[in-house]
Amino acid sequence: SQQGEEDPQALSIQEGENATMNCSYKTSINNLQWYRQNSGRGLVHLILIRSNEREKHSGRLRVTLDTSKKSSSLLITASRAADTASYFCATPQGGSEKLVFGKGTKLTVNP
């Protein structure tokens, strides 16, 4: 079953705007990860946030985690056309090495 569920399913914005994607999950986690997938390519790991962290930054990416609400958000600031991709959240299943992925948010950044 899906652990993480992203929202929205699709997002279209103009270059320079910020993009926010949300992820909800169901069970306790020790970390949550965000991945990016360009069309027809493999996934690339973007950022990992641990359960004892509330916010993490990496370049133009900002991730927040609210364990009380079982939710996370990914913010991409000053978006570029090259940010066009699908973004997935993933959580370890039952503390194991297996990850459970959501269905993803398809982001389109228009030049």
Next chain:
Amino acid sequence: SQTIHQWPATLVQPVGSPLSLECTVEGTSNPNLYWYRQAAGRGLQLLFYSVGIGQISSEVPQNLSASRPQDRQFILSSKKLLLSDSGFYLCAWSTGLAPYGEQFFGPGTRLTVL
């Protein structure tokens, strides 16, 4: 540095034909290895994972099988393909060290069964 290879990149096969997809990892030892399938516009479904040579765990009952003949080689097979086996197949590896962190993905194989 570590790299992960998958081949072929694309494959078109008739229904009932056999399948063999290969994945190899370089630059690391004793990785955890994973096979995922991604249907069009969907998330990833974990098919198999392996924590060591000859150790395979199946996540979803199906007509696919996996093998790990060497430490850094993971093979996905089928004796007879079904139409429903079409999809994008991704191999991934992780260090296998707790607390479990990120996975690193290969470029994928696009399989079309006709």
